Amino acid sequence: MVNLKKLLSVITSFVMIAFLLLGLYVPKVKADDSxxxxxxxxxxxxxxxxxxxxxxxxxxxxxxxxxxxxxxxxxxxxxxxxxxxxxxxxxxxxxxxxxxxxxxxxxxxxxxxxxxxxxxxxxxxxxxxxxxxxxxxxxxxxxxxxxxxxxxxxxxxxxxxxxxxxxxxxDVSSSTGKYEAENAILSGGAKVNFDHTGYSGTGFVDGYWIVGATTTFNVMVLTKTEYTLTIRYANATGSIKTVSLYVNGRKIKQLRLPNLSNWDTWADVSEFVLLNAGSNAITIKYESTDSGNINIDYITVKPKDRGANLPFIKHEAEYASTNASIMQYSVLYRTDIQSEASGRRAVKLDNTGQYIEFTLTEPANAMVIRYCIPDSVDGQGLNATLSIYVNNVHYQDIQLTSKYAWVYGEYPWTNNPADGKAHHFFDEVRLMFSTTYSTGTKIKLQKDSGDNAAYFIIDFVEFENVPAPISQPSNSLSITAYGATPNDGTDDKQAIINCINDAKAQGKIVWIPSGVFDLSGGPITVDNVTIKGAGMWYSVLRGSGAAFALNGNNCRFYDFAIYGNTTQRIDSAPETAFDGNAGTGSIIQNIWIEHVKCGIWVNYPTDGIQILGCRIRNTLADGINLCGGTKNSTVQQCHIRNTGDDAIAIWSATWISNNPSQNNTVKYNTIECPWLANGIAIYGGANNVVEYNIVKDIIAFGGGILVSSNYSCVAFSGTTTVRYNTIERGSSYEWNLNYARGAIWINAAQQDINATIGIQSIEIYDTPYQGIFIEGPYSVGSNLSFNNVYINGAGTYGIEIASNARGSATFNSVVIFGATYGGLLNSAGSNFTLNKGSGNIGW
Structure with a gap:
């Protein structure tokens, strides 16, 4: 097959040389912006x-x-x-x-x-x-x-x-640190060229039609932390192309670079990377598993300004060392298991001796594995082991289960495989090692002969260096003094209740020491009490009774984990980790929540609750819901993954209160792989703000960020602000109604949206369907605006206006690249007015 780009480049080079010899052509040269x-x-x-x-x-x-x-x-x-x-x-x-x-x-x-x-x-x-x-x-x-x-x-x-x-x-760290590709270290066929226009500096780098072509940037930063890496590239091949991204020798991603209109057009993709203080090698390489055929202009590196600051390092399985099969990118819901994986790729171990080996880039004493194993025939869950090796020495067999994954049939789903339509494939397991392993240690997951599942699909692992447990604070009462005994499987619920009652009476703190404490029955009702643990890796409440019904002011929880026992979604069941009226002065901080219906659900008259630094994973419904009149509250620095409904919602539900949920802020959170519904959703209310978040991998039936008048909500009023968020692979398909929902989704579903809705400074990358989607049947009014929205890569349209949409919206500096079907589809015609201001590109 002829490489057209390479052929055209060769022809162009011959023409340029001939013109140079004749004195008829002088290449365009720009000054280096560095x-x-x-x-x-x-x-x-x-x-x-x-x-x-x-x-x-x-x-x-x-x-x-x-x-x-x-x-x-x-x-x-x-x-x-x-x-x-x-x-x-x-x-x-x-x-x-x-x-x-x-x-x-x-x-x-x-x-x-x-x-x-x-x-x-x-x-x-x-x-x-x-x-x-x-x-x-x-x-x-x-x-x-x-x-x-x-x-x-x-x-x-x-x-x-x-x-x-x-x-x-x-080379120093700065908010606009720019590194020209032509000044980088080039090898394997990568070379400087200037046969297209629009580049920065004195040229750009091509040669990415040769496997092995490599561009390595030496990036200097002052502080070890996460940074936003932006790559400016060109691709006019007619399809998405891929190259591999390495940071300090470790492959962290296969970059997907959407097609652009021509080779003189340049666009950006961004990735969040952990850099060390001092010198760092950032490498873009064309490997045999990539499709290449792109040009690189420059990269920029600036401090990360959105998402949660996370203490762990994620290693995607598909970029680790393996002798097993890599499951390629797919968004085929219910068909391909990897469609629910992070980045929509994973690795499948289905033969004895197959492994995935990870190399530590930082010291670590703990690990999380995101995995899928087959379900049991009866749907009640299959248990299996997977072998862990450290530096090729067997460490232990870790217990895995499908009990909390795999649901079937229609909403709210069953555990009966005969109902078909299987989905919700992944679960997680965590492990603390007996020691801290140094940088360079190799951790291997291997299917040995005794590991009895037919296959093990590994999405990723996360390595963390967990600090020592927190000591018991003064002025506290330990639950063990009331008869709670860790790690023995006996019911500790009454002992904990007794400790809470005495702590309230004496004005003291309830202390949960290290260990696993089992609780049966329903939630514990609390108010005006502080409950602390030794750390979310150390103090664990487990079971159906590991939950709290909030019933007043000053409900404060710190530094422990809750592991529920929920395997089926029953909305009336009291299976939410924290639920109810949190009054004033309440805090939920550094809590790890898994295997419950919902993580945190608060409602009127909750006022000012702070939800900080929590990890909420593998739920059957919402992660966090500021519902029914909750106000003046903050969700910040939380990491939420694999939720069975909105990861974070602000819902002014009239069935709870006619008061709007108002003046709430959702900021600096990271959301991954909600397997139903949206990353972040706002249903009515007043003056709510969603800012500086990262949303990735919306699986089905939702968008990255939704603004909606659905679900019997109090009407929007005041100003709703959505700004400075990044959405990656953030749109999905509604499989019941057969239409797609965008990364930004405006849904006037049950009433008009007449309040001011401001969408600004949003980055949308590699979205499987629309970048922006607006639908009715009610009107959006005239106060919806989009400013400084950047969309690169949309599987359908950059902007789609549904046929039932009504009203208008204003667009300024909305830039669209790589939209497969085009920048804009307005199926509403004259029923929806697009007021195009300045700075719009690509539609």
Missing amino acids: VNLAKNKSITANSYVQGFVPQNANDGNIQTYWEASSNTYPNLLTVDLGTQQTFNRIVLKLNPSWSTGRTQDIEILGSNDNSSYSTIVARASYYFDPNTGNVVTITFSNKSYRYVRLKIYSNNGANGGQIAEIEVYY
Whole structure:
């Protein structure tokens, strides 16, 4: 099969060379947007060939160059930076159109008086490779000099040293840290080119039609934390293309780069990455499992400004070392199990001896495994073991179950496989190791002969270095003093109730020490009490009675886990971890919740509850619902995954109260893989704010963020604000009504939405269906606006207006790339008005 892009590139190159020889063409060259400390500064040489003066070597034009006089080695080229400057990277360039490579022996020196020079980088041989654009990048620790000198000892391509550009950089962390691809380290066929327009800097990198083509950026940051990495690319092949992303040697993702209109159009994709303080290698590589055929312009790195700050590191199974089969990307609900996986890919171990091996990038003493095993024939759950190895030594067999996964039939589903339509495939298990393993330790999951499930599908693992347990606080009463006994399977509920009653009477804290405590029956009713544990990894309440009915002010919970026993959704059942009226002064902080109906559900007259740093996973309904008149409350820094309804909802439900849920804020949360409904939903109410969240992988029947008048809610009033959120793979299909729902979904379902709805500064990537979807049958009014919305990659339309939509919306700076069917579909015609302001692109 002919590679059309490569063929066109070859033809273009021949034409350009011919025109250059005839003097008819001068390539367009732009100045590098990075801070090049040497550009246009005073520069001298100890010799030069006539016409090839030293000033050519820092004029920003790659077509001009300095060449030293014949056989006058060593050649000296000296740049005066003007003042003493700190720098840590030097880029040397020759004309990328030169087809013959050459090696130059170069020493780099520095001085502050132009008299006494010190070596910065010792003499070494540098090959200027035409296959990588004739660019050499040299990095080193921070140096501080006014004068930078190249001392060239030899050049096997000419009789004197040659430099087209010398560029000097100080790479530091900044909110706009930009790294040009043409200045990166190129290998495997990646090379600099400038045969398209619209790029930044002095060129871009292509060659990604060759397997092995690699661009490596040296990124300097001051603080070890998560950053937002943005890659600017071009792809006009007609389909989504993929390349692999590595950070410090570990593959973290196969990037999906949507098709653009032409090769002169550039677009962005973003990923959140953990970087170390100091130097980091960020690599974009075309591997055999990728489709390649893209161009790279630059990357930017800035501190992450959205989502929860998470203490664990996720390792996707498909990027680990394995001898098993990788399940490829799919959004085929109910058909492909991996359609419910993170990133819609996973690894399947279905033969004895198959394994997945992960290498620790940080010390860790704990692990979470997200997995799927087959269900039992009767639907009650299959139990199986999976073998864990540490550095190839068997560590233990971990117990897995399908009991809390696999539901069937229609909503609210059953546990009967005969009802068909199986879904909700994944569950999780956590493990604390007996020691802390160091960076580089290899952790392997392997299907051994005694591991009796037909298959084990692994989505990912998360490694964490859990701190030591919290000590019992003073002024507290321990539940063990009232007869609760950990880890023995006996019922500790009454002992806990007794401890709570005495703590309230004495004004003391209830203390849950390390261990697993079992509770039967229903929830415990509480108010005006503080309950603390030794940490969410250490103190565990387990069973059907591991739940609290909130009934007043000052309900405060910290640092423990709740593991329920819910296997079927029964909305009337009291199987919510925290439920009811939390009054004023209530806090739920650092609580881990799994296997319940809902995580947290509060309602009127709750006022000002703080839900902070919680992990809510594997539920059969909502993660968190600020329902029926809840006000002035905050959900922040929570991580919510695999919920059976909205991960976070603000629902002004009239069946609870005619008061709106109002003045609530949902911010800095990370949501992944809700297997039903939406990432975040707002149903009516007033002055609620959803900001700085990350929503990923909406599986079915929902959107990334929903604004809706559905479900008998109090009408919208005031201003509803949705801003600074990132949504990835955030739309899904409504399989009962047979239509798709967008990453941003506006749904005037049961009444008009006349209040102000502001959607701003939203990033939407790789959404399987629409980026924005607006539907009726009621009117949206005239106060809906979209500002600074960026959509790259939509399986259908960038914006779709349903045929039953009514009203209008205003759009400013809504940018759409890679929408498969087009930027806009307005099926409502004149019934819905799109007021297009300035800055809109792609529709």
